[in-house]
Amino acid sequence: MATRNVWGWGVTEAAVSLEETQGRIEPFFGASEIENASAMQLPKPRLEVPAALREFATAADLDRASHSMGKSYPDRVRGFRGDFSVAPDFVAYPRNERELSAVLEVAEKEKLSVTPFGGGSSVVAGVEPKLGPGHRGALTLDLSKLSRVIEVDDVSHLARIEGGIFGPALEQALAPRGFTLRHFPQSFEFSTLGGWIATRAGGHFATVLTHIDELVHSVRMISPRGVFETRSFPASGAGSDPNRLVVGSEGTLGVITEAWMRIRPKPTFRAGASMHFEDFHEAVEATRAVAQSGLSPSNCRLLDSQEAMINGVTFDGNSVLVLAFESADHPLDAWIDRAMAICAELGGTCPRGKTSGQKPGDAGEAWRASFLKGPYLQDAMIRLGVIADTFETACTWKRFPELYASVKSDMEAALTRLCGSGIVSCRFTHVYPDGPAPYFTFLGRSPKRGAELETWNELKRVAGDALARAGGTITHHHAVGRTHRPWYDRERPEPFARVWNAAKRELDPLGLLNPGVLFDAAH
Numbered sequence: 001m002a003t004r005n006v007w008g009w010g011v012t013e014a015a016v017s018l019e020e021t022q023g024r025i026e027p028f029f030g031a032s033e034i035e036n037a038s039a040m041q042l043p044k045p046r047l048e049v050p051a052a053l054r055e056f057a058t059a060a061d062l063d064r065a066s067h068s069m070g071k072s073y074p075d076r077v078r079g080f081r082g083d084f085s086v087a088p089d090f091v092a093y094p095r096n097e098r099e100l101s102a103v104l105e106v107a108e109k110e111k112l113s114v115t116p117f118g119g120g121s122s123v124v125a126g127v128e129p130k131l132g133p134g135h136r137g138a139l140t141l142d143l144s145k146l147s148r149v150i151e152v153d154d155v156s157h158l159a160r161i162e163g164g165i166f167g168p169a170l171e172q173a174l175a176p177r178g179f180t181l182r183h184f185p186q187s188f189e190f191s192t193l194g195g196w197i198a199t200r201a202g203g204h205f206a207t208v209l210t211h212i213d214e215l216v217h218s219v220r221m222i223s224p225r226g227v228f229e230t231r232s233f234p235a236s237g238a239g240s241d242p243n244r245l246v247v248g249s250e251g252t253l254g255v256i257t258e259a260w261m262r263i264r265p266k267p268t269f270r271a272g273a274s275m276h277f278e279d280f281h282e283a284v285e286a287t288r289a290v291a292q293s294g295l296s297p298s299n300c301r302l303l304d305s306q307e308a309m310i311n312g313v314t315f316d317g318n319s320v321l322v323l324a325f326e327s328a329d330h331p332l333d334a335w336i337d338r339a340m341a342i343c344a345e346l347g348g349t350c351p352r353g354k355t356s357g358q359k360p361g362d363a364g365e366a367w368r369a370s371f372l373k374g375p376y377l378q379d380a381m382i383r384l385g386v387i388a389d390t391f392e393t394a395c396t397w398k399r400f401p402e403l404y405a406s407v408k409s410d411m412e413a414a415l416t417r418l419c420g421s422g423i424v425s426c427r428f429t430h431v432y433p434d435g436p437a438p439y440f441t442f443l444g445r446s447p448k449r450g451a452e453l454e455t456w457n458e459l460k461r462v463a464g465d466a467l468a469r470a471g472g473t474i475t476h477h478h479a480v481g482r483t484h485r486p487w488y489d490r491e492r493p494e495p496f497a498r499v500w501n502a503a504k505r506e507l508d509p510l511g512l513l514n515p516g517v518l519f520d521a522a523h
Contacts, residue, residue: 006066007037007079008382009375010190016373021380024310028423029445032384038082040065045089046137050106056099057092057139067091067115067140068129070122071187072483073378073389077452080382088115088129088140095145097222097257103141104224104255107512113138114512116251118195119166121187124481125517126199126250132515143194146257149173158217158232159263163194163256179263183215185477186371194256200248202437202477204371206300206430207291211477212247215262219246223254223507232260245503250479251514252521253507265328271336271356272299272324275348276314280304281401283319284436286346288397290323290339291431297339299324306425307441311371321348332356385446387419387456391463392429392439393472400436403470410466411442411459418455419444430476437476480518488518 002011018034025032042061049057064087069075078084089112094100107114113135117127129138143164151160154177161170167188174180183196184204195201196212197219203210221228230242246256277283287302301322303313308320323339325332336354343350381388395403408424415422422444430437442459446452464474464487474480474487489497497519504511504521511521 004066004190005379006040006062008076008379009071014376016376016380018380018383021377021384024377025381025384025386025443028443029386029421032386032445035383035385035449037080037383040084041082042084042087047089047110047112049090050110052102052106053090053092056094056145057090057103059090063091064088067117067120067127067142070120070125070127070481071375072123072125073382073387073456074453075123075125075128076379077382077456080379086128086130089137091117091140091142093142093145100141100146100222100255100257103139104222104512107139108224108510111136112512113515115140115514116194116198116255117142118144118164118192118198119187119190121191121195122199122479122481124475124479124483126479126481126514128482130482130515132511132521134510135515141255143192143255143257146194147192150258152177152179152263156234157263157265158260160258160260161193162258163192163197165193167191174263175266178265180266181215181261181263182209183212186375193259193261197247197256197259198250199479200477201479202430205298206428207298207432208296209262210430213244216243216247217260217262219243219256219259221246221249221254221256224510224512225507228254228507248479250481250517252518253503253513255513267326267328269327269329269331269356270324271326271332271354272322273336273340273350273354274313274352275321275323275340275343275350276316276318277321277343277346277348278318279347280319282347283321284400286343286348287321287428287431287436289342289346290321291436292433293338293342295325295335295339297323297335298326300428300431302428302431302436304426306423307427310423310425310441381443382452385449385452386443387446387452387459388441388443389456389459390439390441391460391467392437392476392478393467393474394430394432394435394437394476395470395472396435399471400438403467403472404438406470407438407440407463407466410462411440414459414462415442415444418458419447421445438472439476482516485516485518 002013005012045059065084068084068087092103115129117140146162146164148162185201201212218230218232303320305317305319308314325335378388411424425441427439428436429439474484480488
């Protein structure tokens with residue numbers, strides 16, 4: 001059985017070798033000295049597990065440590081250095097809604113903060129236990145025992161699924177019926193349905209029904225003031241959609257226990273191609289043309305030349321647009337041919353030709369392998385003293401050229417100032433008819449060991465300010481948490497913040513749930 005990494009990404013058995021990582025970064029930063037992880041330092045619990053919860057709760061060190069924080073760069077640096085000072089006092093593993101409600105009742109009585117926890121893959125400080133005003137302790141609520149696919153409606157293409165199920169188990173349960181949810185974020189192995197819904201997660205596919213919002217049919221949430229459950233309709237014009245109050249609530253209003261989700265037949269036809277462009281701006285125009293064509297590819301991922309090189313897709317200085325189509329109904333040659341023709345009209349070439357069948361092609365495979373390996377590489381880079389992280393946004397096509405230029409310029413200047421030099425690359429994770437979702441990667445050597453978090457905080461500030469000035473959102477699919485709060489507070493309408501506070505007062509009047517995430521509740 002694989003062993004989950006307490007401070008790093010995923011499982012320890014899949015860790016990337018330091019030699020491989022060193023080989024990737026040495027051309028840019030030279031040789032690196034290897035640092036080993038420090039021993040875990042864990043504070044004593046502030047209180048004992050309450051008697052009413054002892055059957056399904058624990059204060060064991062490993063449970064507390066593994067629920068201390070998410071998987072952001074700062075989280076992993078702190079964990080690597082042995083700092084688990086933010087650990088919850090205990091972790092509860094409710095097996096049903098009755099036990100979950102008991103946890104919330106005890107939390108009210110004992111004045112404890114409650115942090116809902118799915119897979120713990122948050123990269124925005126969304127699962128770190130915090131104390132709000134008047135709290136005397138912190139508990140984390142792990143939903144992994146609520147992990148069933150309860151019912152599948154083959155006729156309507158719907159499935160009723162519990163919120164604590166992880167991605168692989170969900171797909172394995174649907175596969176014998178010939179269905180898939182088709183939601184594959186990078187954290188797929190280590191995140192849950194409830195977490196996807198709570199954070200408005202984006203899947204791997206670039207267009208059409210890729211955001212979890214679009215896959216939620218109805219949802220059930222347990223709040224400190226009872227059950228919040230929406231009705232099951234294919235569509236409705238009856239006022240505002242109550243699902244939207246739950247989707248994106250980030251564990252601040254209640255705990256998502258189950259949802260009816262829109263599923264689809266597993267694809268049996270595939271086609272793909274990788275289009276190369278000498279000029280990045282021509283590649284952007286080609287991507288826009290495909291996005292506005294109505295072809296709706298499953299993958300339409302543009303990598304600038306540095307991103308293509310970092311991920312081993314190509315080393316010839318070209319930008320690469322990875323295209324793919326899939327269907328459970330029909331062959332896709334006409335679709336891929338038309339997309340390739342659009343790209344060719346704008347300067348694209350396809351050195352290896354298109355593929356059809358089950359394989360996405362050489363560049364697609366190289367990209368997929370690198371995509372899944374990326375978080376493991378970040379762990380290795382921490383050991384080598386290199387700051388490596390990402391941030392993402394969305395903007396209109398008209399605004400993108402200015403955003404790309406200004407973000408690259410600001411981040412490269414900041415990396416030079418703080419690290420001596422650095423790399424900034426960009427890819428599109430998703431594309432829409434009205435704009436792309438640019439995703440930036442930055443790397444720089446820490447000026448000295450121990451200064452990583454201070455340096456990262458300044459780089460993150462520069463990135464957030466640059467996105468805001470250029471008209472991009474602070475996050476496209478990584479949620480708000482606490483990390484993005486300064487920019488989210490400026491981005492959202494102020495009346496909306498007051499409405500959200502009113503919902504918080506109604507559903508969680510004592511402010512138990514995830515204090516400081518999304519907003520500071522006014523009680």
